Amino acid sequence: MVTSVTGTTPSSTTGTTPPDALNQLSGNFSTFLTLLTTQLKNQDPTSPMDSNAFTQQLVMYSQVEQQIDTNTNLKSLISQGTTNAGAMAATYLGKKVSITNGNGSLTSGAAAWTYNLDTASATTQLAIIDAKGQTVYTATGETTAGNHSFTWDGKDINGNQLADGTYKLTVTAADSASNKVTSSVASAGTISQIDMTSGTPQLVVGNMELGLGDIAVLGN
Numbered sequence: 001m002v003t004s005v006t007g008t009t010p011s012s013t014t015g016t017t018p019p020d021a022l023n024q025l026s027g028n029f030s031t032f033l034t035l036l037t038t039q040l041k042n043q044d045p046t047s048p049m050d051s052n053a054f055t056q057q058l059v060m061y062s063q064v065e066q067q068i069d070t071n072t073n074l075k076s077l078i079s080q081g082t083t084n085a086g087a088m089a090a091t092y093l094g095k096k097v098s099i100t101n102g103n104g105s106l107t108s109g110a111a112a113w114t115y116n117l118d119t120a121s122a123t124t125q126l127a128i129i130d131a132k133g134q135t136v137y138t139a140t141g142e143t144t145a146g147n148h149s150f151t152w153d154g155k156d157i158n159g160n161q162l163a164d165g166t167y168k169l170t171v172t173a174a175d176s177a178s179n180k181v182t183s184s185v186a187s188a189g190t191i192s193q194i195d196m197t198s199g200t201p202q203l204v205v206g207n208m209e210l211g212l213g214d215i216a217v218l219g220n
Helices: 018-041 051-090
Strands: 004-006 096-099 103-106 111-117 123-129 135-140 146-152 165-174 183-190 193-195 202-205 208-210 215-219
Touching: 096 202, 103 111, 103 183, 103 208, 111 165, 146 165, 165 183
Parallel strands: 004 193
Antiparallel strands: 096 183, 096 215, 103 165, 111 146, 111 183, 123 135, 123 165, 193 202, 202 208
16 A cells, blocks of 8 residues: 655745834834934934834834744744644654544445444434435434444445445434434554645545544554
8 A cells, every 4th residue: 555645845936024024113113213323313403203202213113123033933833733633643644543523434335333232222224324414315224232343335315326435424322212322433544645735734545534533542
């Protein structure tokens, strides 16, 4: 199996970058000092300039400079966080994982899940939902408590073969008194790639992209 990391961490292309902002601020500040010096040299001795005005402007320049520095530091922290997340995600390459969000990968006309019922049910209904949120297949599930396997051949309710992709299994179970029975769904797969094009690491399993919070590691 080929394992790889795809994509790069995107950088912002909008707005002014910190070095440009600092250069622009420095140029404006230099111009301001030149104008201020000229005004001071040519002021009327009988009506001197109000020092409060240019003092406030100096304070304002200082505040802007501090804000630019803060933004630069924040971008650096975000970049470090993304790099660390990417390095952490890379450790999952080739690992077999349990996918805990109910999604499964339909590959070559086959997808498999396991589901668990906390207690026995009177009725259990299974439904397959596509990426558009449409229910494409339904079936009756097991009613005994514990783990159960479900394999789907990728055909919809009318027997049409659906395209490979990501599909979600949902389980609705109730006891004889119509009380909901707690259930959970999982599927398994192997991490083949790490996609970094969005800036947030996405683990690729078959036809699916998953976040780190959607999986549990099963082993090598």
